[in-house]
Amino acid sequence: MVSSPAPSGYHAHRERQRQRILDAAEVLFDEHGIDRVSMADITSASGIRTSTLYQYFSKKDDIVWELVSELLASVGEQAMRRVDEAKTGLAKITALLEFMADELENEPGKVRFMAQFDAMYARDWPAERLLTLEERIHRQGFRSFGKLIRDGIADGSLRSDLDPTLTMQAIMNTVIGAQRRLASLGNKVEVEYKQPVSRLFRETIRLILLGLRSEKAPSVSKAASPSKISKRMNPKRSS
Amino acid sequence: MVSSPAPSGYHAHRERQRQRILDAAEVLFDEHGIDRVSMADITSASGIRTSTLYQYFSKKDDIVWELVSELLASVGEQAMRRVDEAKTGLAKITALLEFMADELENEPGKVRFMAQFDAMYARDWPAERLLTLEERIHRQGFRSFGKLIRDGIADGSLRSDLDPTLTMQAIMNTVIGAQRRLASLGNKVEVEYKQPVSRLFRETIRLILLGLRSEKAPSVSKAASPSKISKRMNPKRSS
Amino acid sequence: MVSSPAPSGYHAHRERQRQRILDAAEVLFDEHGIDRVSMADITSASGIRTSTLYQYFSKKDDIVWELVSELLASVGEQAMRRVDEAKTGLAKITALLEFMADELENEPGKVRFMAQFDAMYARDWPAERLLTLEERIHRQGFRSFGKLIRDGIADGSLRSDLDPTLTMQAIMNTVIGAQRRLASLGNKVEVEYKQPVSRLFRETIRLILLGLRSEKAPSVSKAASPSKISKRMNPKRSS
Amino acid sequence: MVSSPAPSGYHAHRERQRQRILDAAEVLFDEHGIDRVSMADITSASGIRTSTLYQYFSKKDDIVWELVSELLASVGEQAMRRVDEAKTGLAKITALLEFMADELENEPGKVRFMAQFDAMYARDWPAERLLTLEERIHRQGFRSFGKLIRDGIADGSLRSDLDPTLTMQAIMNTVIGAQRRLASLGNKVEVEYKQPVSRLFRETIRLILLGLRSEKAPSVSKAASPSKISKRMNPKRSS
DNA sequence: AATGAATGAGACTTCATTCAT
DNA sequence: GATGAATGAAGTCTCATTCAT
Numbered sequence: 001m002v003s004s005p006a007p008s009g010y011h012a013h014r015e016r017q018r019q020r021i022l023d024a025a026e027v028l029f030d031e032h033g034i035d036r037v038s039m040a041d042i043t044s045a046s047g048i049r050t051s052t053l054y055q056y057f058s059k060k061d062d063i064v065w066e067l068v069s070e071l072l073a074s075v076g077e078q079a080m081r082r083v084d085e086a087k088t089g090l091a092k093i094t095a096l097l098e099f100m101a102d103e104l105e106n107e108p109g110k111v112r113f114m115a116q117f118d119a120m121y122a123r124d125w126p127a128e129r130l131l132t133l134e135e136r137i138h139r140q141g142f143r144s145f146g147k148l149i150r151d152g153i154a155d156g157s158l159r160s161d162l163d164p165t166l167t168m169q170a171i172m173n174t175v176i177g178a179q180r181r182l183a184s185l186g187n188k189v190e191v192e193y194k195q196p197v198s199r200l201f202r203e204t205i206r207l208i209l210l211g212l213r214s215e216k217a218p219s220v221s222k223a224a225s226p227s228k229i230s231k232r233m234n235p236k237r238s239s
Numbered sequence: 240m241v242s243s244p245a246p247s248g249y250h251a252h253r254e255r256q257r258q259r260i261l262d263a264a265e266v267l268f269d270e271h272g273i274d275r276v277s278m279a280d281i282t283s284a285s286g287i288r289t290s291t292l293y294q295y296f297s298k299k300d301d302i303v304w305e306l307v308s309e310l311l312a313s314v315g316e317q318a319m320r321r322v323d324e325a326k327t328g329l330a331k332i333t334a335l336l337e338f339m340a341d342e343l344e345n346e347p348g349k350v351r352f353m354a355q356f357d358a359m360y361a362r363d364w365p366a367e368r369l370l371t372l373e374e375r376i377h378r379q380g381f382r383s384f385g386k387l388i389r390d391g392i393a394d395g396s397l398r399s400d401l402d403p404t405l406t407m408q409a410i411m412n413t414v415i416g417a418q419r420r421l422a423s424l425g426n427k428v429e430v431e432y433k434q435p436v437s438r439l440f441r442e443t444i445r446l447i448l449l450g451l452r453s454e455k456a457p458s459v460s461k462a463a464s465p466s467k468i469s470k471r472m473n474p475k476r477s478s
Numbered sequence: 479m480v481s482s483p484a485p486s487g488y489h490a491h492r493e494r495q496r497q498r499i500l501d502a503a504e505v506l507f508d509e510h511g512i513d514r515v516s517m518a519d520i521t522s523a524s525g526i527r528t529s530t531l532y533q534y535f536s537k538k539d540d541i542v543w544e545l546v547s548e549l550l551a552s553v554g555e556q557a558m559r560r561v562d563e564a565k566t567g568l569a570k571i572t573a574l575l576e577f578m579a580d581e582l583e584n585e586p587g588k589v590r591f592m593a594q595f596d597a598m599y600a601r602d603w604p605a606e607r608l609l610t611l612e613e614r615i616h617r618q619g620f621r622s623f624g625k626l627i628r629d630g631i632a633d634g635s636l637r638s639d640l641d642p643t644l645t646m647q648a649i650m651n652t653v654i655g656a657q658r659r660l661a662s663l664g665n666k667v668e669v670e671y672k673q674p675v676s677r678l679f680r681e682t683i684r685l686i687l688l689g690l691r692s693e694k695a696p697s698v699s700k701a702a703s704p705s706k707i708s709k710r711m712n713p714k715r716s717s
Numbered sequence: 718m719v720s721s722p723a724p725s726g727y728h729a730h731r732e733r734q735r736q737r738i739l740d741a742a743e744v745l746f747d748e749h750g751i752d753r754v755s756m757a758d759i760t761s762a763s764g765i766r767t768s769t770l771y772q773y774f775s776k777k778d779d780i781v782w783e784l785v786s787e788l789l790a791s792v793g794e795q796a797m798r799r800v801d802e803a804k805t806g807l808a809k810i811t812a813l814l815e816f817m818a819d820e821l822e823n824e825p826g827k828v829r830f831m832a833q834f835d836a837m838y839a840r841d842w843p844a845e846r847l848l849t850l851e852e853r854i855h856r857q858g859f860r861s862f863g864k865l866i867r868d869g870i871a872d873g874s875l876r877s878d879l880d881p882t883l884t885m886q887a888i889m890n891t892v893i894g895a896q897r898r899l900a901s902l903g904n905k906v907e908v909e910y911k912q913p914v915s916r917l918f919r920e921t922i923r924l925i926l927l928g929l930r931s932e933k934a935p936s937v938s939k940a941a942s943p944s945k946i947s948k949r950m951n952p953k954r955s956s
Numbered sequence: 957a958a959t960g961a962a963t964g965a966g967a968c969t970t971c972a973t974t975c976a977t
Numbered sequence: 978g979a980t981g982a983a984t985g986a987a988g989t990c991t992c993a994t995t996c997a998t
Contacts, residue, residue: 014957033359035274039993051959051995060993112362119358119423120272123351127430159449163442169432170442177416184358191366193408203402203409210398211450249977249981256982278968290984293969488978495978511837513752517972529974529980538972590840597836597901598750601829605908637927641920647910648920655894662836669844671886681880681887688876689928727960727998734961755988768963771990 018056020046022070025063030109034064034116061121068117069133071110075103089152090213093171096145097205100179105198108183115180145172152212159214171208178204257295259285261309264302269348273303273355300360304368307356310349312375314342328391329452332410335384336444339418344437347422354419384411391451398453410447417443496534498524500548503541508587512542512594539599546595547611549588553581567630568691571649574623575683578657583676586661593658623650630690637692649686656682735773737763739787742780747826751781751833778838785834786850788827792820806869807930810888813862814922817896822915825900832897862889869929876931888925895921 024046028037039060043050057063082099086092104111122130146165152158182189182197189197263285267276278299282289296302321338325331343350361369385404391397421428421436428436502524506515517538521528535541560577564570582589600608624643630636660667660675667675741763745754756777760767774780799816803809821828839847863882869875899906899914906914 010957017957033362035359038991040991049959050993051961052957054994055957055959058994116358118420119355120274122427123272123423123425125427127427130427130430166434166438166442167446169434170439170446173420173428173432173439174413174417174443174446177418177420178413179416181357181412181416181419184362186362188361188364188366188369189412191369193412195405195408199405200409200412203405204413207406207409207413207450208446209450211446211448215454253981277966279966288984289968290970290986291982294982294984297969299968492978511840513837516970518970527980528972529982530978532973533978533980536973594836596898597833598752600905601750601901601903603905605905608905608908644912644916644920645924647912648917648924651898651906651910651917652891652895652921652924655896655898656891657894659835659890659894659897662840664840666839666842666844666847667890670847671890673883673886677883678887678890681883682891685884685887685891685925685928687928689924689926693932731960756990757988766963767989768965768991769961772961772963775990777989 014056017048017052021048021053021056022063022067026067026110026113029064029067029113029116034113034120061125064117064121065125065129068114071114072133083148088155088157089148089150090157090209092148093152093158093212094205094209096148097175097208100175101198101201101205104179104183104201108186108197111180111183112186115184118180156214158212162212167212171212175204175208253295256287256291260287260292260295261302261305265306265352268303268306268352268355273352273359300364303356303360304364307353308372308375310353311372315375322387327394327396328387328389329396329448331387332391332397332451333444333448335387336414336447339414340437340440340444343418343422343440347425347436350419350422351425354423357419395453397451401451406451410451414443414447492534495526495530499526499531499534500541500544504545504588504591507542507545507591507594512591512598539603542595542599543603543607546592549592550611561626566633566635567626567628568635568687570626571630571636571690572683572687574626575653575686578653579676579679579683582657582661582679586664586675589658589661590664593662596658634692636690640690645690649690653682653686731773734765734769738765738770738773739780739784743784743827743830746781746784746830746833751830751837778842781834781838782842782846785831788831789850800865805872805874806865806867807874807926809865810869810875810929811922811926813865814892814925817892818915818918818922821896821900821918825903825914828897828900829903832901835897873931875929879929884929888929892921892925 021042025037025042028041028045032041039050039053042063043053046053057066079096079099082095083092086095146168149158149162149164149168153160153162153164179201182201185192186197189195189200193200260281264276264281267280267284271280278289278292281302282292285292287295296305318335318338321334322331325334385407388397388401388403388407392399392401392403418440421440424431425436428434428439432439499520503515503520506519506523510519517528517531520541521531524531535544557574557577560573561570564573624646627636627640627642627646631638631640631642657679660679663670664675667673667678671678738759742754742759745758745762749758756767756770759780760770763770765773774783796813796816799812800809803812863885866875866879866881866885870877870879870881896918899918902909903914906912906917910917
């Protein structure tokens with residue numbers, strides 16, 4: 001039944017099966033929403049039998065969890081890459097936010113998935129799990145984002161009256177909240193606001209950057225221009 | 240069985256029963272999350288038998304729907320009151336955002352409920368229903384918020400390069416997104432960010448206001464001070 | 479709410495309400511099948527409230543029952559009229575069967591309703607009720623049909639080796655069975671047999687008549703021609 | 718829990734369970750009528766838990782369907798056997814009809830079950846399903862029954878003015894209709910007609926045969942004599 | 957390691973009918 | 978006589994998960 005021979009060996013096989021499950025689940029979650037997807041759905045989409053599946057993940061939550069953390073790790077890594085390419089503090093933050101705009105445009109399913117995670121799961125999960133997540137991203141340097149503000153103040157691109165940690169955390173929560181809400185509502189936003197989702201989000205970015213930058217910093221373009229970015233931002237799982 | 244005689248007559252009775260159901264549901268939704276609450280739960284919390292309940296609401300969704308629209312109407316109305324008390328465009332917007340901060344502090348359950356609605360329901364509900372909602376709030380003048388920006392530009396309190404409609408919509412989505420995310424994560428945010436929820440939210444407000452105000456406008460206080468507000472912001476359903 | 483004043487008086491009013499219920503039920507039963515129709519359906523179709531309805535019929539079965547007996551009485555009466563117009567025994571029987579063919583063509587809903595009655599209810603109803611029915615029709619002379627055979631033998635139109643009672647009963651059951659099955663299957667028969675329902679039924683009639691008639695009787699037309707008959711065969715209820 | 722080890726192996730076990738369900742359902746349907754039987758009834762009669770049952774049949778309809786088609790296949794096969802033993806066209810048709818009489822006598826429950834299927838289900842089922850059924854029987858040669866008429870005309874046992882297809886279809890519908898109505902009404906017929914069910918049915922057969930046979934064919938006995946037939950006519954599902 | 961089978965718990969909903977006014 | 982409200986009893990189906998091979 002399992003065909004692709006590929007890098008053989010017990011361990012390799014197990015990893016391949018695991019991926020098949022996660023890949024199937026991810027697609028289903030993106031399409032139908034986390035709790036509309038049953039284990040049976042994952043079972044049939046992945047071609048792996050129910051009881052076999054339970055040998056890889058002992059609860060449905062574990063699948064969600066794994067997906068969330070892979071997604072976060074991958075996103076964090078990509079974000080860091082974008083940030084590193086920029087020079088000033090302001091430019092770095094701009095790069096970070098634009099990355100999120102691209103994500104919203106290119107991978108709305110994934111963003112929606114995270115929105116559901118926030119709304120339905122995050123609160124009930126043991127803090128320790130959340131912290132594990134934190135660490136993963138931490139390793140990617142996310143937490144060090146506070147430093148971006150500090151740098152920006154130092155290089156004169158950001159206003160000087162900011163509290164680095166607090167500001168950065170507020171920005172992150174805000175932008176994530178805005179992004180995920182847009183992804184959740186999807187085309188309903190367009191019905192409601194009569195604006196394309198991504199235009200609204202880019203306006204959000206513009207406003208925040210306006211609020212951050214020092215008076216002497218060069219002005220921001222009317223609407224942050226969509227940077228052309230490769231469509232690929234999935235965790236490398238799917239090989 | 241439970242008596243409260245009160246304004247008698249068929250109609251009054253029916254309305255009272257309806258309220259019992261909605262009240263019970265609201266508490267349960269706030270506490271456990273929309274889809275962790277079953278009809279049976281509502282049944283026993285409200286003291287009304289299952290089949291009776293179905294004579295008031297023929298689907299679980301209808302209860303959710305009713306709650307959402309009552310909540311929105313009430314929130315809209317309160318918001319308008321706060322806005323009307325302020326003078327300049329900037330002050331009005333400030334009042335609006337501070338109202339949301341108060342809401343987050345005083346009624347986190349309700350905000351969380353709306354967050355779940357966004358994440359799990361909004362997308363699947365027929366656009367027409369959403370528009371009905373819109374109208375309810377519209378009547379409250381929510382949509383006219385674009386005017387706030389126009390006024391602010393006119394009175395010199397806001398920067399002049401803003402697109403009134405787009406800006407206002409972006410702000411609303413952003414602040415709602417931030418607010419609801421914080422409510423959803425609840426104390427998990429504090430684990431994650433090591434900051435009280437409301438402090439983060441007020442910093443968000445500050446940043447946005449910084450981005451909006453014209454250069455000559457008076458500076459904003461380090462962190463918007465929590466205005467003392469009555470704890471009561473429930474819809475006055477019970478008449 | 480009830481408008482038509484018409485022949486007033488308590489009794490008249492009650493009768494009018496009763497008819498509204500029966501009329502609504504009849505339409506619904508014909509369209510959806512007896513047990514797919516709920517009391518609530520009848521309630522809303524008739525514009526009479528549930529609890530009021532129960533003042534007229536204390537069980538759903540009572541409605542079915544009333545409809546069945548009205549239908550049977552009306553059908554019996556019509557049939558007798560047709561029979562009486564014919565002269566010989568053979569002609570009378572022919573008229574009877576052709577009446578049934580017309581019924582199938584013009585009122586398939588009613589025939590289907592009777593088919594469901596046979597299949598689902600008849601068996602479980604107390605014999606006494608069935609006998610009450612019998613009597614109603616009896617009065618119409620149905621039972622005297624055995625006489626038709628006797629007459630036919632006497633006038634030489636029917637073969638002489640028939641047992642009047644047995645034969646007539648067998649014919650009635652057979653033709654009713656064939657007619658109701660065709661009505662039940664509806665267009666499914668056409669899918670299955672690739673013949674119009676009424677053609678099959680008329681062939682049935684032809685065969686039976688062939689079997690009955692004496693050798694010297696005039697031959698029967700290839701397929702009994704559809705006699706043109708008024709569409710009206712409802713019990714006069716609907717005023 | 719109930720053991721019967723028998724031909725082991727996954728497949729065999731599954732098949733055995735399936736049979737337990739079908740057997741239980743068949744008995745219940747025969748006794749109480751299709752829609753008076755709930756899934757819970759089948760559950761407890763078969764000793765299989767509700768949720769297990771749903772792994773074998775995902776809807777109640779599927780059980781009905783399976784039973785209908787097994788029954789039809791089995792009946793078709795038996796009928797063919799009987800037909801094949803006869804020589805002339807007339808004799809073959811006679812054999813077929815007598816088989817139906819035996820069925821009515823020996824297996825009234827099954828006939829009644831089919832009657833309910835006709836009255837309540839057939840009309841609502843997708844034509845494609847019905848056609849699948851057709852094919853099953855077709856393979857048994859049912860459809861080729863038209864040939865019986867042709868043969869009968871050729872060998873001089875049937876009158877020559879018959880349209881083979883039309884006639885055969887009309888006969889089949891008629892006889893099935895008569896048979897199933899008698900089974901449905903059960904002992905109520907005896908109340909109504911004061912004749913044993915099977916006597917009425919055999920008279921039906923006699924009349925039809927009278928109508929079919931050519932003038933020179935040997936005459937039919939007053940009432941077709943009940944051929945003694947083994948009581949066993951169940952589908953040999955359990956193989 | 958893989959998998960077929962089993963299942964407890966419970967979800968949502970419908971319905972005919974009765975009661976009290 | 979009319980009616981609003983109430984409801985017990987079922988009914989169908991789903992799901993995450995465990996067990997035994």
